[in-house]
Amino acid sequence: MEEPSSEYLIVSGSLRSNSRSRAMAQFLTDCYRSQGIAAQMIDLRSLPLPFCDGEAAYDHESVIAVSKTISSARVVIIATPIYNFDASAALKNLIELTGESWEDKIVGFLCAAGGSASYMSVMSFANSLMLDFRCLIIPRMVYATNEDFSDGQLSSSEVRQRVRALALASTRIRNS
Numbered sequence: 001m002e003e004p005s006s007e008y009l010i011v012s013g014s015l016r017s018n019s020r021s022r023a024m025a026q027f028l029t030d031c032y033r034s035q036g037i038a039a040q041m042i043d044l045r046s047l048p049l050p051f052c053d054g055e056a057a058y059d060h061e062s063v064i065a066v067s068k069t070i071s072s073a074r075v076v077i078i079a080t081p082i083y084n085f086d087a088s089a090a091l092k093n094l095i096e097l098t099g100e101s102w103e104d105k106i107v108g109f110l111c112a113a114g115g116s117a118s119y120m121s122v123m124s125f126a127n128s129l130m131l132d133f134r135c136l137i138i139p140r141m142v143y144a145t146n147e148d149f150s151d152g153q154l155s156s157s158e159v160r161q162r163v164r165a166l167a168l169a170s171t172r173i174r175n176s
């Protein structure tokens with residue numbers, strides 16, 4: 001049994017039970033495993049966090065724990081639903097709560113959307129990570145729409161190949 005690595009972290013940011021972005025995150029986990037990497041997964045659906053209030057929420061035990069997990073990672077891949085042309089509010093709340101833990105991370109994106117028109121939706125989210133925390137964004141964002149899934153799994157061979165390429169890129173990029 002492989003020990004989960006703290007170097008590679010995948011954050012699943014959908015709270016939906018049959019989430020497609022979580023299916024993408026699970027496929028990415030498989031890609032890492034095939035490279036001998038046991039990535040750690042944080043699923044926000046099973047990690048109840050308080051809303052960021054800019055004060056007492058920072059002392060919540062789950063916030064302290066997840067901040068440590070993020071701090072320990074070198075690479076963080078964010079799997080997100082596209083909601084209102086952006087990442088999910090649950091993910092934005094996570095960033096607000098864990099702020100400086102994101103300093104200098106290498107960050108990638110897996111996006112599940114209803115249609116193709118929201119393709120560039122995570123750019124403002126990515127910009128905030130670059131500007132606030134000097135994150136290096138992997139220029140291989142993976143974007144999937146409903147047609148890329150069947151039986152709840154990522155079935156498109158093209159998108160699966162893009163996830164593999166993201167996994168590989170994340171092992172090569174270094175943020176000095």
Ligand SMILES: Cc1cc2nc3c(=O)[nH]c(=O)nc-3n(C[C@H](O)[C@H](O)[C@H](O)COP(=O)(O)O)c2cc1C
Pocket residue numbers: 014015016018019020021022080081082083084085086112113114115116117118
């Ligand atoms: C509140 C809400 C807002 C949404 N906004 C968008 C959107 O702006 N663009 C889009 O392509 N799809 C949008 N969708 C569709 C979701 O992105 C799509 O259902 C996706 O599969 C959700 O990710 P998940 O399956 O990981 O939860 C929206 C869905 C919801 C519930």
